[in-house]
Amino acid sequence: MRYRWPDGKQSAAVLSFDFDAESGFYFREPEKAKRSLGDLEERRFGPRVGVDRILRLLDRLKLRASFFIPGWTVEHHFPESARIRDAGHEIGAHGNMHEALGFLDEAQEERVMREQLDILKSRLGVRPAGYRSPSWDVNVWTPALLKRQGFLYDSSLMGNDVPYEIDTGEGPLIEVPVQWLLDDAPLFRHVYGATNAIADPGRVLQMWSKEFAAMHPESGCFVLTCHPFVSGRASRVALLEELVTYMRRARGVWFTTCEEVARWHASRPAEPAGSAPAKGRGAATGPQASRPAQASSTASGERARARR
Numbered sequence: 001m002r003y004r005w006p007d008g009k010q011s012a013a014v015l016s017f018d019f020d021a022e023s024g025f026y027f028r029e030p031e032k033a034k035r036s037l038g039d040l041e042e043r044r045f046g047p048r049v050g051v052d053r054i055l056r057l058l059d060r061l062k063l064r065a066s067f068f069i070p071g072w073t074v075e076h077h078f079p080e081s082a083r084i085r086d087a088g089h090e091i092g093a094h095g096n097m098h099e100a101l102g103f104l105d106e107a108q109e110e111r112v113m114r115e116q117l118d119i120l121k122s123r124l125g126v127r128p129a130g131y132r133s134p135s136w137d138v139n140v141w142t143p144a145l146l147k148r149q150g151f152l153y154d155s156s157l158m159g160n161d162v163p164y165e166i167d168t169g170e171g172p173l174i175e176v177p178v179q180w181l182l183d184d185a186p187l188f189r190h191v192y193g194a195t196n197a198i199a200d201p202g203r204v205l206q207m208w209s210k211e212f213a214a215m216h217p218e219s220g221c222f223v224l225t226c227h228p229f230v231s232g233r234a235s236r237v238a239l240l241e242e243l244v245t246y247m248r249r250a251r252g253v254w255f256t257t258c259e260e261v262a263r264w265h266a267s268r269p270a271e272p273a274g275s276a277p278a279k280g281r282g283a284a285t286g287p288q289a290s291r292p293a294q295a296s297s298t299a300s301g302e303r304a305r306a307r308r
């Protein structure tokens with residue numbers, strides 16, 4: 001039984017952006033952050049250039065996206081955070097100092113969660129429906145904390161590729177799942193000593209297009225996670241535009257936000273009696289299960305031309 005989307009849509013697609021700026025660097029490497037202007041400036045590219053470039057892209061594409069913003073980023077990059085809000089995009093919580101939850105006990109985590117909610121409320125006037133944990137690091141007790149703090153959904157886990165529910169002991173929490181394959185950081189970030197090389201945007205376009213083309217007939221929920229300081233680079237914004245153009249060739253894609261996906265999941269009608277629960281694994285047989293032609297790697301072609 002395939003996952004049922006509203007209005008007979010075949011699949012869902014969300015562009016999400018984690019606007020970290022320098023917050024996670026201050027949390028993970030506080031001593032280095034006192035002196036390494038290089039590391040700080042790499043991350044400041046997000047608020048200085050990436051955010052507005054991405055906002056212009058979303059405006060051109062007429063798309064609403066989901067932005068997850070740490071409290072620290074809201075306080076230190078307020079104009080950019082406000083422009084995201086004012087452009088009508090969803091804003092979700094993403095830690096305060098981008099605290100990796102593996103470093104926090106339950107009481108610390110609850111305090112940090114309250115702090116980030118206070119900042120989003122007092123500075124942006126936003127009460128977020130959703131939460132994305134920094135670095136997708138989630139403790140076993142986190143879903144119950146989110147439930148207690150009134151969150152509708154989490155978007156940090158990989159246990160399915162359609163929305164599902166996490167049992168918290170205090171009622172289910174909706175999960176809008178993510179996956180490493182659809183994250184820009186492992187592909188594009190330069191990290192000394194890491195095994196990955198910086199990926200060609202053409203290769204990434206092909207990878208993400210293939211994942212979409214396969215998820216679409218499976219009625220999947222395609223959630224792309226990008227970072228303004230990583231994907232705000234010119235060729236990568238061009239890649240996002242090519243990707244969305246490609247995805248729009250498929251029939252029945254619901255381009256939406258994480259919040260709308262979660263609200264649909266919370267309100268959708270029960271499955272017909274006798275049907276198996278939705279696993280997002282059923283064969284697509286409906287007339288809208290169309291597979292678009294393979295995306296071309298024009299980004300890599302342009303790069304090759306530019307080198308000549």
Ligand SMILES: [Zn+2]
Nearest residue numbers: 018020134135
């Ligand atoms: Zn982040």
